[in-house]
Amino acid sequence: MKRRLSISTISILAASFGVSALLAACGWMIFLFAPREITMGDVQRIVYLHVAVAWCGLAGCVAMGLTAAAYLARRNSVWDHWSQAAGELGWLCATLTLATGSLWAHEAWNTWWTWEPRLTASLVLWTVFAGYFLVRASIEDAQRRARLSAVLAILALADVPLVIMATRWFRGIHPVTPEMDPRMRIVLLISIVSFSALFILLAILRKEQLELAARVLSRERQTGVVN
């Protein structure tokens, strides 16, 4: 048990160093390697963060839905912890997507917010995430909470194609695949990879934390500390 724990700690430490190095390299590339955009200037660099967190937000929603389906199929609380961890990080990324998108829009479109299809769909995704946490918070019983929130997470999956296809279906003004300098494309790719790595690492840590909290609660109930 002691040996396994130490290996796990070393793995997490190594992964943390790896992700930190990736993020540092990504930061260097965003500010020093990527060329300055002619029209928008340095403000355009926010796109590297915006696209990466938007990707992680959608991936979080998909992961939340798929792990929720796995929970309903297996009834193993580990899948519920994965679903919650993915949902929390997805919600955080959806929030960052809206914030960075708003900053970019202020420079590009001269407004903080507009009811553009993709922006609206992203806000809907954020609201669905928020609803998922409200449902979780309103149910005491752990099994019932896991079951009902799993159903909601599966329903939330339906919003993912809406966010992705919003600009194509509803003819919005949000850029879909803009023309880019090859160096900009490389930085964008590195940024997506770095933030995805950070997302996975944080999801693992959060899932471990949720499992630990569940074990502590179970032990407290066994010993009669709590009801």
Place this chain on the structure above:
Amino acid sequence: MALSHAAKTWWWLVHKDLLRELRAPRAWPAMLILSLALAMVISVQIDSPSDQHLELAGGMFWLAAFFAGTVALDRSFSGEHEQACWQGLLLYPVGPGTLFLAKLAANFLAFCALDVVLVPAFTLLSGVSLFAQPGPFLATALVANLGFSAVGTLVSALTSGLSQRHGLLVLLLFPLVLPVVLGAVQATRAMLVGDFSSWWRWIQLLSCFAAVFVALGTLIFDYLVED
């Protein structure tokens, strides 16, 4: 044989819901009166029909219809929980899929009744004749109501036993049902301005959405009615 039994059971469940509403009306009167009040408030914004009003009328009509429709959705399952009717219903040899389809049909009929009252009222108050093209409007109303009742029935079942069900129902329902709201509004707008190629695209989107949620609901309803 099994299909015939399921169809018979489905019909009896729909019949039960309609009969209960007929003998002790609770949801429908409140829903209809709320829809009229909303139509009145909204129509104040439309003084005389013009091209701009034709663009807006669809949005106003469907917002009134969907907001009023939440009253029927709210009662759909909460009525069953009173006096342990729900437990009694679950004791019958009824498949969860059949139960979902029966509740969906009862909600769908409630929304159709709502449209029957709201369309003439809205036309009278706003001066915009929604029924000028009966075929396209009926098709729009049927697929929009089907999509709305499919998502609404699922969300209503999910929130029915929760402490903050009223707030959660609306909070979860509207983000999830946004494609239906958008589709219904845009299809009605296209129909009113005579753009039938656009109308047909929105009807296809609405039909796909309704089909996905009816199928999803039939499959996952089992997990909502376990307790």
